[in-house]
Each structure stands twice: as structure tokens, then as C-alpha cells.
Amino acid sequence: MHYPHRFWPAGPAAGDRTAARAAIDVPTDAVLLVSSGHRLQVEATPEWTQSMVAFLDAHPGAHWLLVGVHESHRAAFAALHARVRVLPHQDDLAHWLRAADIYVNPPRMGGGASVALAMDLGLAVVSLSGSDGGDKVGDLAAPHTKVYFERLAQWTNEPGLRREAAATLERRFRQELDISRPDACTRLIRACQEAQACFERRRGEPDT
Secondary structure, X not given: OOOOXXXXXXXXXXXXHHHHHHHOXXXXXXXXXXXXXXXXXXXXXXXXXXXXXXXXXXXXXXXXXXXXXXXXXXHHHHOOOOOEEEEOOOOOHHHHHOOOOEEEOOOXXXXXXXXXXXXXXXXXXXXXXXXXXXXXXXXXXXOOHHHHHHHHHHHXXXXXXXXXXXXXXXXXXXXXHEOOOHHHHHHHHHHXXXXXXXXXXXXXXXXX
């Protein structure tokens, strides 16, 4: 019985996308990339970070927001590029994701919860396979770094393809990851029943 870890949807927006961008000095017509996490100072490896800086150099319409950076590292991240914005931990991460266009999951094993939230909010998500974040996006996970950055460039340059990917991922969230849907309850009950039946078979007792 397939039953992945599920999440409550974020619910209605509490703020305004334009106001959120204005608060971090990002133009309304920019393509805003966002990455988040409590361990970004570790997970943002030098190789990946420099690749992201090179990406910003090659795409002058793109800005990059990092959310969750520890105070001791904020200045170093902010100095990476003129179009990098840095925030500490935010209780309402959804507020900032709603202001973005693409969620860029670092090359880490985790990130599944933030990726799921981005999917719920209708963002395109770039993530490597073989990770929790990659597992959430399914077939849209990049098999290696070259595809990862090619996809990021494509979605940055082509809004139609970006919106198509975002819609695909939002549907996947509703079907696979949204715990509030009635079918999520039904499938959980079935999973529990399957587990109970399996246990009874292992004990050699008839199913009831």
C-alpha cells in the first residue's frame, strides 16, 4: 500500500506577493528563486553556491532568496551577488514562497517538507533525484547537476514551461501529499488494514 508522508496544505495567503517582494527589494517582474532550510550554511556547498552565482550572472532577470540562514552567515551569503537576498528563519515560510517563482532545493538528502510546501503553493521545483526533495517531485527530479541547471535555466527563461511544471507539481501534491483530502484518510485506513492482515498472516491466524 503506497502511502507517502503527507502534509497539511498551507491555506489562504496571509500577505501580498508584491509587498513581500518590495520588502526585500525584488522587482515585481523578476524571476525570484528561493531556497530554504535550517542548515543552509552547511547544505549550500561552495560548488553549488558558485554555480548559483554563475547562474545569476547569466540570467540578469533572476534574483535568489535564501531563507533560514543563521545570523553568523548572513553577511557572507549576502555578499555573494547583488541579486542575492538573505533572511533568517521565518515562521511563515509560505509567505515568502508565495512571492517566488521557482523553489531551488539544494543538493541535500532532505528538503522534503519545504519542497512539498512549494508544490502546494504552485511553484516549479528544481531538485536532484536520490533525495527527499527529489522523491516529492517524482519524474521531475533531475538525475544529475547538468539537468538540474538546464531545467532551472529553462524555467527561468520560459514562463509557460515554468507554469506548466508548477501545475504538474501542484496536482501531484493534491494527489499524493495532501493529508486533508478525503481519499488520504481512506488510503490510510486501507494501509492500516493491510498491515494488520499481514501481521495476522505472519502469526498463522486467519484474517478477520
